[in-house]
């Protein structure tokens with residue numbers, strides 16, 4: 001994502017005389033940020049996410065700086081006459097991948113989400129959970145710059161839920177933005193850079209963290225070239241970084257992001273040496 005996505009004075013209502021669901025919404029999403037949206041039922045979270053995803057146009061106001069965007073809707077239409085892999089391959093080509101690259105990415109995502117066995121199953125015959133995996137896979141296929149997730153974890157099994165958390169960390173680590181709604185307040189722990197509450201048609205940035213249970217964190221000690229800073233992507237992933245001695249750093253990271261941090265360090269050029277990985281209690 002090259003620049004910010006901005007919403008300026010965005011309003012949305014359904015029908016010319018319908019009540020305003022959202023009004024005067026200002027929001028900017030910087031590259032590499034993870035944003036949580038919360039709010040009571042029916043306050044307009046899905047409406048906001050559809051505008052962010054570019055599925056719905058705002059009734060008033062402007063959206064500028066739209067990056068390549070993908071979206072997991074609250075309800076995924078599964079009754080299409082395709083198998084999972086054909087549907088995903090087709091969508092991959094719509095996102096600009098070659099047919100071959102799309103088929104490869106489709107297979108990879110079905111595998112990562114534990115749905116490879118259903119690749120040849122028609123969408124209409126998939127269980128709710130498998131259908132949700134296809135909904136998630138279609139959004140991740142083409143490595144979007146903005147990923148919008150509306151209750152995307154609902155219906156997934158524990159392994160697929162963890163895989164989606166890893167995919168979110170990968171997107172933000174590579175400079176993308178992710179916006180999500182989830183009924184579980186512990187989802188992604190304290191990883192979000194910002195949390196907004198939708199209330200009375202507008203967005204309120206939450207500044208207190210008392211309502212958000214801090215998620216588990218992991219402490220990682222690493223060694224790299226003396227005088228060379230941490231790889232840029234690492235700063236997007238970690239919660240804190242401290243240089244404890246020349247070339248030695250102590251990083252803390254939300255547990256959901258630890259795999260992605262380790263991969264980023266080990267594949268950096270030159271690679272970094274991971275000295276130890278501990279839950280913070282062990283580390284103290």
Ligand SMILES: Nc1ncnc2c1ncn2[C@@H]1O[C@H](COP(=O)(O)OP(=O)(O)OP(=O)(O)O)[C@@H](O)[C@H]1O
Pocket residue numbers: 014021039040041042043044045046047048
């Ligand atoms: N397509 C539509 N046509 C008419 N009204 C709609 C439409 N979609 C949403 N609304 C109305 O807009 C308001 C906000 O709905 P929205 O689904 O955005 O809220 P939400 O916060 O996501 O709700 P929930 O937590 O129940 O998913 C509700 O009053 C809803 O009835």
